Amino acid sequence: MKTLIVILLISISFSGFVAGQNSITNRNIIRIGAAYSRFGEDDGFTFFNEYQFRLGNKFSVGPNFYFTRTGYFLDNKSAITYLLGVDLNVYYSLLKSENTSISIGTGYSFRHQDFSMNFPSILGPDDNFGLIQHTNQSGAVINFIYENKISEKWNAGLKSSWQAFGTMESLFYIGLFGGFKF
Numbered sequence: 001m002k003t004l005i006v007i008l009l010i011s012i013s014f015s016g017f018v019a020g021q022n023s024i025t026n027r028n029i030i031r032i033g034a035a036y037s038r039f040g041e042d043d044g045f046t047f048f049n050e051y052q053f054r055l056g057n058k059f060s061v062g063p064n065f066y067f068t069r070t071g072y073f074l075d076n077k078s079a080i081t082y083l084l085g086v087d088l089n090v091y092y093s094l095l096k097s098e099n100t101s102i103s104i105g106t107g108y109s110f111r112h113q114d115f116s117m118n119f120p121s122i123l124g125p126d127d128n129f130g131l132i133q134h135t136n137q138s139g140a141v142i143n144f145i146y147e148n149k150i151s152e153k154w155n156a157g158l159k160s161s162w163q164a165f166g167t168m169e170s171l172f173y174i175g176l177f178g179g180f181k182f
Contacts, residue, residue, distance in 0.1 A: 027181040035175020044070030046173040060091045078118045085111030087141045105143040139165035155179035
């Protein structure tokens with residue numbers, strides 16, 4: 001956790017230096033979005049908030065914060081997974097026109113996972129039992145962003161992300177976002 005805080009502080013400090021060098025057409029952006037997600041074999045949703053610092057015309061860096069909930073309910077049984085994480089990403093603009101941009105990115109993700117499972121007991125409905133598991137993980141991320149300009153300050157688009165965590169199950173999400181340039 002201390003390592004994560006140090007990395008975030010360094011990236012925020014670096015962003016002040018980078019923001020001062022950007023032109024008015026190459027502004028930083030905040031994206032807020034919602035997405036369909038798939039974690040292992042379970043479907044769910046993800047909310048994400050990304051802050052991108054532009055590094056010239058082709059590159060950008062920044063953190064992405066996300067919350068994911070997946071799981072199922074079936075005949076008094078439930079299995080719910082909550083993920084809370086932060087990605088540190090680097091993007092490269094493949095295509096950039098006046099109104100549209102397509103970017104790919106890679107990065108590193110840190111996440112906290114809470115997994116809970118409840119089962120009915122053979123002793124009766126008042127004697128259910130459950131399992132709760134907490135884990136911290138880190139792994140690689142691959143991102144794709146399609147962005148369209150709405151006005152001088154507002155953008156909208158599509159983001160997909162795939163996160164691999166070694167032997168743990170990977171997370172995939174795809175969804176829409178709104179963005180604000182400043």
